[in-house]
Amino acid sequence: xxxxxxxxxxDDWHLHLRDGAMLKGILPETARDFARAIIxxxxxxxxxxxxxxxxYRNRIMAALPKGxxxxxxxxxxxxxxTDPADVASAFTGGLITAVKLYPAGATTHSASGVKDFxxxxxxxxxxxxxxxxxxxxxxxxxxxxxxxxxxxxFIDRILDxxxxxxxxxxxxxxxxxxxxxxxxIAAEENIAGSITTHHLIINRNHILVGGIKPHYxxxxxxxxxxxxxxxxAAATSGEAKYFLGTDSAPHTDPNKESACGCAGVFSAxxxxxxxxxxxxxxxxxxxxxxxxxxxxxxxYRLPVNSGKIVLAKQDDPVTFPAKIETGEGSxxxxxxxxxxxxxxx
Ligand code: DOR
Ligand code: ZN
Numbered sequence: 203x204x205x206x207x208x209x210x211x212x213d214d215w216h217l218h219l220r221d222g223a224m225l226k227g228i229l230p231e232t233a234r235d236f237a238r239a240i241i242x243x244x245x246x247x248x249x250x251x252x253x254x255x256x257x258y259r260n261r262i263m264a265a266l267p268k269g270x271x272x273x274x275x276x277x278x279x280x281x282x283x284t285d286p287a288d289v290a291s292a293f294t295g296g297l298i299t300a301v302k303l304y305p306a307g308a309t310t311h312s313a314s315g316v317k318d319f320x321x322x323x324x325x326x327x328x329x330x331x332x333x334x335x336x337x338x339x340x341x342x343x344x345x346x347x348x349x350x351x352x353x354x355x356f357i358d359r360i361l362d363x364x365x366x367x368x369x370x371x372x373x374x375x376x377x378x379x380x381x382x383x384x385x386x387i388a389a390e391e392n393i394a395g396s397i398t399t400h401h402l403i404i405n406r407n408h409i410l411v412g413g414i415k416p417h418y419x420x421x422x423x424x425x426x427x428x429x430x431x432x433x434x435a436a437a438t439s440g441e442a443k444y445f446l447g448t449d450s451a452p453h454t455d456p457n458k459e460s461a462c463g464c465a466g467v468f469s470a471x472x473x474x475x476x477x478x479x480x481x482x483x484x485x486x487x488x489x490x491x492x493x494x495x496x497x498x499x500x501x502y503r504l505p506v507n508s509g510k511i512v513l514a515k516q517d518d519p520v521t522f523p524a525k526i527e528t529g530e531g532s533x534x535x536x537x538x539x540x541x542x543x544x545x546x547x
Contacts (some may be wrong), residue, residue, distance in 0.1 A: 206547065207487055211509035212474065212494035214239035215396050215502070216337070216376050216447025218466065219262060219274070221245055226265045227528025228452050231470035233272035235546050237507040240275045240337065240447070243302050248279035248314050252292035259297070275299035275502075277337060281314050282321040286328035293334040299502060300335040300374070301325070305360070307343040315339075319364060326364075330371040335502060337374045340383065341422050350406070353422050354382040361386075365393070374501065377401065377449045379422040381432035387443050388436075394501040396447025397437050397493075399473045402480050403538050405430045416458045417534045420451065421465040437493050438486035445498035448473050454531035469536035472522045476536070478513045478544035512547040520545045 217232060217239040219225050232239055241262065243249035249258050255276040262274045276298045278289060284301075292298040303322075304315035316322050329336060341352035342359060365373065375383055375395040387395045400420070405427045409418040418424065436444045450473070451466030458464055469476070474494070481490045499506045519541035525532040 205515040207478065207490070207513045207515075208510050209491040209513070210495035211235075211237045211507040211511050212446065213237055213498050213507065214448050214450070214470075214473075215374070215445055215498045216240055216242065216398070216449045217470070218242045218244070218449070218451040220452060221258070221261065223529025224452060224454075224533075225262065227530070228468070228470060228526060228533060229262065229265050229272075230267050230270075231526060232450065233266055233270045235474050235511060236272065237509060238273045238275055238504075240277060240299060243277045243279035244304065248281075249277070250279050250281055250284065250314070252278070252288050252297055254278075255292060255298055277302045279304070279314065280316060280322055280325065280336075282316060282318060284322065284325045286325045289325055289334065290328050290332050293329070293332055298334070299504075300337045301329060302337045302339070304339045305341065305343050305356070319360070323367070326368050326371055330368050333372065333503070335372040335374055337376050340375050340378075349423055350425055353378070353380045353425075357382055357386050365390070372501075374447075376447055377422060378433060378436075379425050380429045384432045384436045384444075388441070394443045394445065394497070395436075396445055396498075397433050398447060398449045398467070399469045399476050399480075400424070400467045400536055401430065401433055402437055403476065408539065416460070416463040417537070418467065419458075419463060419465055420449065420467045423465075434480070434484060438481060438484045438489050440489040440492045442492070442497045442500055444493065445501065446473075446477070446494045447498075452526075452528075452533040454528075455525070455534055456531065458534065467536050468526070468533050471526060471535045472538075472542065474511070474513060474546050475520060475522070475542045475544040476538050478515070479538070479540070479542050482515075482544075513544050514547040515543050516545070517543070519543055
């Protein structure tokens with residue numbers, strides 16, 4: 203039985219596009235379905251100044267398929283050397299949409315992140331003044347904290363104290379993986395949270411039971427099932443506090459399938475079909491548009507897209523490419539573990 207769902211064209215509020223041949227290879231996967239995406243600044247070296255962001259934006263625009271109107275929303279990587287004036291002018295001039303906080307050492311290419319929060323207070327105060335959002339990778343890096351607890355501990359030790367110091371600062375708690383994050387955000391002002399496609403689908407068993415699955419490994423790592431259930435409830439609630447940020451993060455297959463594999467799930471190719479499946483299974487297809495297309499722009503105080511996409515359901519499962527070939531090597535596409543009958547028409 204054919205069935206379709208038309209929604210406002212979605213945005214991806216957390217995306218890794220990399221650079222060079224990888225950028226060229228994977229950018230079409232996002233530009234096909236999404237109107238805009240917040241572009242993560244964790245290149246090597248990271249995007250730390252307005253000048254870097256402008257140059258990176260130009261490289262993204264040059265890599266876009268002909269005729270695409272995809273819009274990259276740039277971010278700066280917060281370091282202890284970030285200049286408040288540079289951030290303020292990049293934001294008010296429309297070059298950047300947000301600033302990204304990585305606690306030093308938390309994840310891929312985060313070595314330049316923040317160790318001493320006192321040293322970034324002037325930047326954060328300036329951002330609160332001009333209305334620039336802080337995107338947060340919410341994990342502590344202390345070696346004594348269990349990796350499955352790092353998000354919950356971050357909320358208590360870092361996020362909440364920071365918010366007490368600057369309550370006006372607008373924050374996105376990115377790629378939430380815990381009920382703790384969902385509950386914290388529900389109760390607070392000036393903070394919203396993004397949720398990835400894969401964290402709505404996998405829990406930690408999917409990574410570890412029956413053999414290790416490197417393509418399901420990302421940071422923050424997927425937690426136990428009760429947390430996935432909380433994310434699912436939040437995402438399908440329609441609440442304005444929760445929106446899509448895929449954290450689609452390509453690494454070549456040799457870098458994933460390794461004795462020390464990189465963190466990152468690449469879901470750009472099939473995110474909207476996967477979400478349609480998840481929302482249908484939850485009897486919440488009417489909430490997909492708020493999650494993917496409306497709540498994000500509201501949080502970032504941007505207009506909702508004017509275009510539409512049509513999701514179509516078919517009897518036979520849709521075949522998505524297992525891998526995307528790039529000039530740097532192949533990148534494995536997220537496998538939800540069940541057949542998907544939806545596609546973007
Ligand atoms: O899994 C992840 N991959 N988490 C991050 O925070 C970074 C990302 C990447 O850049 O590969
Ligand atoms: Zn990320």
